Amino acid sequence: MGQLSSSPPPPQAVELRRWTLSEAADLRSLRASLHEELTGDVLGEGEALAEVPELVALIATELATNALRHGIPPTIVRLLATDDYLILDVADHDLGSLPQLAEARPTGDGGRGLELARALSLDVGWYATSTTKNIWASFPRSEHLTPT
Structure with missing residues (x-):
């Protein structure tokens, strides 16, 4: 398994929303x-998301799952915005490990969150603060999104 290269934090952005997760059951909400934050609409049962909101939700879920499985809770997910980009920032409190890419794992063995983030977002990186290890991914800010 390779390591994800460290990077500076994402560009300065306004925090739109923050979620604190303590267990896998929190991922559905x-x-x-x-x-709802990205579109202004409540997601109906079985309803599909538009492309960018779906990508953001997928990557948020994947990165939060990694943080819950491999990090030290609580996991903090933040949705940030600049004029042109949406940025997901997912933090856990395990400063003793580095983000690992699971390139050598067979499909179906899990651990693909970082690869999905690298494939589906504009950019992805990680950085550490004095208390957290943060993974971030950026997405185009679409005119179809109406963040509050």
């Missing part, structure tokens, strides 16, 4: 809440 994270997806629904992200959808």
